[in-house]
Amino acid sequence: MSKANKNDKSRRKFLQNLGLAGVSAVGGTALLLQSCSDSKDSASGKKVKVLTQDNQLVEVDVANLKPSDKIKDLDYLQDRGREGIPGKKFVMVVDLAKCKNARKCMSACQNAHQLKPEMHHINVLEMNDPVRKTSYYMPKTCQHCDNPPCVSVCPVDATFKRQDGIVLIDNERCIGCRFCVAACPYSARTFNWTEPKDAKEFAEVTYDMELNVPQKKGTVTKCAFSADRLREGKLPYCVSACPNGVYYFGDSNEDLVTNGTTKKTVRLSELLEENAAYTLMPELGTKPSVYYLPPRQNKG
Amino acid sequence: MNDTLSKEILTDDQIEQDLLKNINWGNKFKLWLAFLAVSLIICLYFYYQQIEHGLGVTGLHDYVSWGIYISNFVFFVATSLIGMLISSVLGLMNVSWVKPLARIAELVAVAFAMVAGLIIITDMGRPDRLLNVFMHGRVQSPIVWDIAVVVTYVAISILLLYIPLLPDIALCRDKLKNVPKWQQKMYKILALGWKGKAKQFKLMNNYTRILLILIIPIALSIHTVTSWLFAMTLRSGWDSPIFGPYFVSGAFVAGCAAVIITMYFFQKNYKLDKYITIDHFDRMGRLLVLVALVYVYFNINEIIVPAYKTNTADAKHVQEMLSGHESIMFWMVQLGGLIIPFLLILFRPMRRPLPLMLISIVILTGAWFKRVLIVVPTQLAPYYPIQNVPEKWTHYMPTVPEIAITTGSFILVLIIMSVLAKLFPVIPIWEIKEEINHNKN
Numbered sequence: 001m002s003k004a005n006k007n008d009k010s011r012r013k014f015l016q017n018l019g020l021a022g023v024s025a026v027g028g029t030a031l032l033l034q035s036c037s038d039s040k041d042s043a044s045g046k047k048v049k050v051l052t053q054d055n056q057l058v059e060v061d062v063a064n065l066k067p068s069d070k071i072k073d074l075d076y077l078q079d080r081g082r083e084g085i086p087g088k089k090f091v092m093v094v095d096l097a098k099c100k101n102a103r104k105c106m107s108a109c110q111n112a113h114q115l116k117p118e119m120h121h122i123n124v125l126e127m128n129d130p131v132r133k134t135s136y137y138m139p140k141t142c143q144h145c146d147n148p149p150c151v152s153v154c155p156v157d158a159t160f161k162r163q164d165g166i167v168l169i170d171n172e173r174c175i176g177c178r179f180c181v182a183a184c185p186y187s188a189r190t191f192n193w194t195e196p197k198d199a200k201e202f203a204e205v206t207y208d209m210e211l212n213v214p215q216k217k218g219t220v221t222k223c224a225f226s227a228d229r230l231r232e233g234k235l236p237y238c239v240s241a242c243p244n245g246v247y248y249f250g251d252s253n254e255d256l257v258t259n260g261t262t263k264k265t266v267r268l269s270e271l272l273e274e275n276a277a278y279t280l281m282p283e284l285g286t287k288p289s290v291y292y293l294p295p296r297q298n299k300g
Numbered sequence: 301m302n303d304t305l306s307k308e309i310l311t312d313d314q315i316e317q318d319l320l321k322n323i324n325w326g327n328k329f330k331l332w333l334a335f336l337a338v339s340l341i342i343c344l345y346f347y348y349q350q351i352e353h354g355l356g357v358t359g360l361h362d363y364v365s366w367g368i369y370i371s372n373f374v375f376f377v378a379t380s381l382i383g384m385l386i387s388s389v390l391g392l393m394n395v396s397w398v399k400p401l402a403r404i405a406e407l408v409a410v411a412f413a414m415v416a417g418l419i420i421i422t423d424m425g426r427p428d429r430l431l432n433v434f435m436h437g438r439v440q441s442p443i444v445w446d447i448a449v450v451v452t453y454v455a456i457s458i459l460l461l462y463i464p465l466l467p468d469i470a471l472c473r474d475k476l477k478n479v480p481k482w483q484q485k486m487y488k489i490l491a492l493g494w495k496g497k498a499k500q501f502k503l504m505n506n507y508t509r510i511l512l513i514l515i516i517p518i519a520l521s522i523h524t525v526t527s528w529l530f531a532m533t534l535r536s537g538w539d540s541p542i543f544g545p546y547f548v549s550g551a552f553v554a555g556c557a558a559v560i561i562t563m564y565f566f567q568k569n570y571k572l573d574k575y576i577t578i579d580h581f582d583r584m585g586r587l588l589v590l591v592a593l594v595y596v597y598f599n600i601n602e603i604i605v606p607a608y609k610t611n612t613a614d615a616k617h618v619q620e621m622l623s624g625h626e627s628i629m630f631w632m633v634q635l636g637g638l639i640i641p642f643l644l645i646l647f648r649p650m651r652r653p654l655p656l657m658l659i660s661i662v663i664l665t666g667a668w669f670k671r672v673l674i675v676v677p678t679q680l681a682p683y684y685p686i687q688n689v690p691e692k693w694t695h696y697m698p699t700v701p702e703i704a705i706t707t708g709s710f711i712l713v714l715i716i717m718s719v720l721a722k723l724f725p726v727i728p729i730w731e732i733k734e735e736i737n738h739n740k741n
Contacts, residue, residue, distance in 0.1 A: 106688075118689045119362075125687050140684060149534055155443035156429075156436040175432050176355070176425015178365040179443055185534040187682045191365060191425065194356035217354045218425030281683060284534050 072206045078172065081209035081227070084162030089289075090225055091165070092141070092239070093248035093257055093271060096295040099124070099137040100244050108241030112226070114215045116197045119190040121223035122238050129295065136295035139246065141238070142167060142188040142223035143280060143288035150180035150189065159220070165252075165289050166227050170209050171219040180220055185284055189222045235260050252289075310574065312733050316475065319725045319732070322570040323476060329722060336715050343708025346701040347422060355425055357701045363686050364679045364696035369423035370529075371671040372706050375554065376416035376713075377450065377526050378547065378667070382555025383409025383457055384519035385591075388512045397583055399735065400575050400727045401559065404566060406461040407726070408558050411716040413454045413522075415709050420447075422705050442528045449522045456518060460511045462490075466504055467730040470494035483723070523547045530674070536613035537678030546598040552591035553638070554667035557660035560584050562717065564657040566726050575727045578652060585651030588660070592642035599634065617681055625695075626677045633673060637666015 047059045101124055109115070109122045122141045129136060144167050151161050158174040161167050169180075181189045196202070196215035205214050210227035226236030234240070239247040239260030250257030250268060258265045271277070275293040282288075310318075350357050360367045386405035390398045398405075421427050437444045472479075473487035494500060524544035531543035540546070560581065567576040603621070606614040621630045641659045644650045650659065676696055680686075686694050698706075 118693070120688065123688055125685055127685070153441050153443070153532065155438060155441040155447075156432040157438050158432075158436075173429070173432055173436060174426065175429045177423070177443060178425070179441070179529070181362065181365040182530075182535070182679070183533045185683050187363065187684055187686075190362045192354070193361065194354045220425075286534075 074172075074206050077206065077208045077210075078170070080231075081168060081170070082160065082162065084164040084166060084227075085231060086163060087253065088164040088230075089252045090144070090230065091250060091252045091257065091268065092144075092225070092236075092290045093268070093277065093293065094139055094290065095246050095248070095275070095293040096136055096138055097293060098244045098246045099139060099295075101126075101137040102243055104241040104243055105139055105238035105247070108237040109223075112213075112237040113211065113221070113224075114197055114202060114213045115190075115221070119192075119221070121188075121190070121221070138292070138295075139238075140186065140188070140280075141290060142225075143186050143286065143290045144223075144225060146287035146289065147285060149183040149185065149286060153179045153183045155179065159222075164230075166225045166230075167222070168209055168224055168227065169212065169220055169222055171212060171216045171221065172207055172209075174216075174219040176218040176220065178220065185281060185286065189220050191220050192217050310736055315732055315736070316471065316729060318572070318574065319727050319729045320472065320475060322566075322726065323472065323479065323722060323724070325480075325722065329718070333715070333718065336711055336718070340708055340711045340715065343704045343711060346704040347708065349701055350422070350705065351427070357699060359696055359698045359702055361693045361696075362689065363682060363693050364676055366423070366675055366679065367696055368672060368698045368702060368706050369419060371675045372668070372709060373416055373419040373423070374526055374547070374675065375668050375671045376412045376419060376709065377523055378551035378671070379554045379558045379664075380409045380412035380416065380453070380457070381519050381523055381548070381551040382559055383460070384515050385552055385555065386559065387460065388515050388519075392509075392512055396735070397580065399731050401563065401580060401584070403461065403465070403726055403728050404562050405555075405559050406457060407717055407720055408555065408562055409457045410454070410461055411713045411720075412558070413450065413457055414716065415712050417450055417454065418712070419706075419709050422709075442525060442532050445525045446522070446529060449518060449525055453515070453518050453522045456511055456515050460508070460515060463504055463507050463511065464728060464731075465724055466492060466494050467496060467501075468725050468728060470496065471729060472724070486723075520548060523551050530678075535678050536611075536681065536683075537617040540602065542598065542601055546602055549591065549595045549598050550667065550670065553588070553595050554664060556584065556588040556591055557664040557667065560588070560660040561657055561664065564653055566721065567653070570721075570726065572727060575732060581653045581656050582648070582651045585645045585656050588663070589642050589645050592638060592645075592663075596638065596642075599638075613681070613683065617678065620677055620681065621673070625680075626673060629669060629673060633666050633670045637663060637670065641666075 103124055105122050106120065106124060110117065110119070113121055115121065122139055124137050124139045126135050127138045128134075144165055146161075146165070148159075148161055148167050151159055151167060154160075155177060156173055156175055158171075159167065159169040159180055176191070178191060181191060192215050195217050199214070199217075202214035207214060208228060210224060210231065212221050212224055215221055226234075226238070229236055235249050235258065236247075239249045242260050245259055245261035247260045248257035248266070248268075248271065249260060250265070252268055255268045256265050257268045257271065271293075272291055277291040277293050279288040279291055346357075358367065358369075383406045386398050387402035391402060421430060424430070433444065433447060437447075439445075469487050470491040473484070473491045476484070476487070524547065527543035527547035530538035531540055533539065563576050563580065563584070566572060603618060607618040607622070609615070620626050641663050644659055645656065650656065680695065
């Protein structure tokens with residue numbers, strides 16, 4: 001997490017005027033140049049040619065190039081966060097037979113999202129199996145419902161469903177009424193009752209709703225399917241942290257999911273069908289995007 | 301016709317003198333107001349703490365994220381509904397004995413409804429973003445419906461208090477010469493040039509009638525929508541289609557009790573025995589029995605139907621109420637706060653002013669705890685177990701700041717009612733005069 005630099009606002013403006021879409025537009029050259037842009041405000045005299053969004057080639061002074069600028073702009077991040085990633089429909093598959101309660105997912109998640117120990121975007125629960133009289137471990141995240149009750153009740157559109165299926169919260173807008181907390185049947189949401197962890201360290205960081213950091217006192221926070229990682233083409237924090245191969249994550253439009261531990265990619269439909277997958281409380285009509293493969297048959 | 305008023309022959313002058321007597325700033329009142337103000341400042345200090353440190357100063361947590369603030373909000377909205385029942389429903393049916401009580405009922409309605417709106421703000425994590433509700437409000441959220449109807453209800457209730465007050469304000473303007481200058485000026489402005497002409501009376505009666513009719517659906521909606529904040533969720537214990545009428549019927553119980561208590565203190569403090577008579581208490585007591593019976597009926601439905609079935613989540617919720625964790629509070633509220641008091645009021649001696657007022661205090665207290673029983677236990681029984689969180693998150697206990705802020709809401713109601721009752725006559729003077737003249741003829 002790099003800290004926002006307040007004194008080069010003008011430079012950021014300049015780049016915006018150029019219409020650079022983001023990191024990708026500047027490309028590898030810019031990334032390379034970032035290391036030698038220490039000379040701050042003075043123009044270096046070296047010029048590079050870059051392609052703008054509307055396909056025009058323009059010449060920019062090297063000193064004015066700093067690709068990470070865009071990612072520090074709140075408006076840009078807010079728009080991007082609401083829009084989502086086009087053409088995607090993210091899903092998660094949790095193989096309960098493999099979960100050994102290692103809780104690496106929980107700590108990875110809490111570290112990434114600036115959460116206190118009692119705050120869970122993902123919570124590994126010990127569940128009783130009333131039929132087999134055994135217990136099993138069940139990681140529970142936000143189910144990213146296709147019919148999300150939390151989104152319906154939000155009075156200010158702070159929590160919303162994106163085109164890629166992710167339910168996010170904008171803590172710049174949340175009024176802290178906690179109606180979503182009351183409405184969620186999966187108890188997936190948590191609230192910043194007091195000043196968030198390490199609030200001072202994060203004070204200067206620009207808010208990214210895809211990561212939901214920095215957390216803010218008096219607002220609700222929840223699992224974001226690690227939308228920030230998905231944008232970089234990476235798997236969510238919890239999925240990558242699991243040592244036991246519990247999580248598959250992917251895109252249901254492609255019908256492919258990748259296991260976070262083995263990195264093996266499999267067909268989603270086959271995985272679900274062959275393992276008798278189910279969703280949590282389907283009778284409520286919430287249509288979750290998280291699927292569960294049943295726990296082990298023998299005593300686990 | 302009106303046999304609740306005193307049998308004594310009262311002249312117009314006598315009535316005016318009796319009913320304007322309460323408008324003065326005596327030392328006793330100043331002391332009372334100072335006491336209320338100091339108490340309110342103490343409560344505000346706790347609210348400042350909550351703003352400073354976050355809602356973490358309360359006993360709320362991720363599982364019981366709605367506690368006594370929301371229960372208290374429901375209670376306040378409930379209590380305020382009585383204005384509609386007394387001045388509107390009974391008024392439109394020409395039940396003449398309620399006439400002297402209509403203004404008291406409206407006072408209760410206005411004070412409780414206004415403060416209800418403030419209570420919601422104390423429950424917000426980010427009260428500084430209140431305007432977001434207007435800037436980004438979404439119609440599918442019951443909160444937005446609730447805000448819309450509560451604001452409308454407050455507005456109409458204020459009008460319903462104000463418009464029939466016009467002739468009396470004009471009377472204050474003309475008769476009260478010993479009050480401070482600002483107060484005289486206020487009467488002059490508020491009287492809107494009232495001269496007691498027949499045309500003015502006609503206009504006033506027309507407006508009042510429209511408001512009396514309008515307020516019925518709006519009052520029903522404020523409490524129905526408030527119940528929907530719960531009933532629209534998928535939680536067992538809240539997920540009930542009868543929540544609307546269940547809440548409305550409960551509201552009348554709380555409201556009747558609140559009006560009886562207010563009546564009692566006005567009668568004693570302002571020596572209004574000739575206008576708020578023993579007979580008024582008797583009739584209010586009977587009204588209370590009627591509304592309590594309806595409420596008992598809804599309670600039976602709300603408990604027995606899910607208890608009979610084997611739907612796991614609902615059965616667990618009911619069992620917690622009847623014999624589990626919540627059973628002590630449940631039976632205290634149901635027996636002590638509802639059934640025993642209403643059985644007592646069936647006996648005439650219990651409908652005399654003092655016993656009825658005391659029973660009403662018990663009922664009102666029971667009604668407050670009843671709202672806690674509706675709001676809290678459901679959240680303690682989520683569908684998935686409460687794990688990996690501090691032990692105290694498995695139950696709920698309000699903290700000192702939370703209780704103080706809640707107390708503050710009651711103090712604010714007392715301040716509003718006390719001040720209004722010092723500025724305006726609490727009994728409609730012109731209606732009493734009309735009534736007595738009518739009886740004479």
